[in-house]
Amino acid sequence: MVARDRYLADNADLLLDDPNAKVALWAHNGHIMKAGHSGGLVPTMGLHLRQRHGEAYYALGVLFGEGRFRARRPRFGKVDPARPPVTFRVPLVRRAAVVEARLATAHPGVIM
Numbered sequence: 001m002v003a004r005d006r007y008l009a010d011n012a013d014l015l016l017d018d019p020n021a022k023v024a025l026w027a028h029n030g031h032i033m034k035a036g037h038s039g040g041l042v043p044t045m046g047l048h049l050r051q052r053h054g055e056a057y058y059a060l061g062v063l064f065g066e067g068r069f070r071a072r073r074p075r076f077g078k079v080d081p082a083r084p085p086v087t088f089r090v091p092l093v094r095r096a097a098v099v100e101a102r103l104a105t106a107h108p109g110v111i112m
Contacts, residue, residue, distance in 0.1 A: 002042055005031060009048035016053075029061045065100045066092040 008031060015023050025032065025045075032046040034057070049057040070085040093101050 005043060005045040006048055008045040009052070012045070012049060013052065032059045032061065034059055063100050063103070064090040065104065066090055 008027070012023055012025060015021055027045065030037065031044055033044055034046045034050045036043045036047050046057070046059050050059075067090050068087055069090065070087050072079045072081075072083065072085050075083075092104075095101055096105075
């Protein structure tokens with residue numbers, strides 16, 4: 001993870017070598033966050049970009065609310081491209097302390 005997030009940030013910077021470039025990155029919240037994993041010990045892509053670009057780096061986390069997504073499961077730390085992606089279900093959370101539940105109650109009947 002340490003090398004992966006540093007290389008993600010380095011690739012973003014390659015795009016930003018063009019002074020007219022504007023870049024939007026779409027990644028898991030764990031990659032875009034401005035802090036590090038494991039109590040700050042493992043730097044994330046977002047932390048690298050924040051250190052390099054200051055306030056010009058803006059992280060926006062998104063929530064599922066509910067639904068499904070597909071992803072490949074790693075086996076022994078590696079993804080086997082021959083194995084098909086697995087569908088994961090994100091259940092609707094009804095506990096009031098969870099952000100998705102609070103947003104859902106802000107406008108009842110509106111699907112997010």
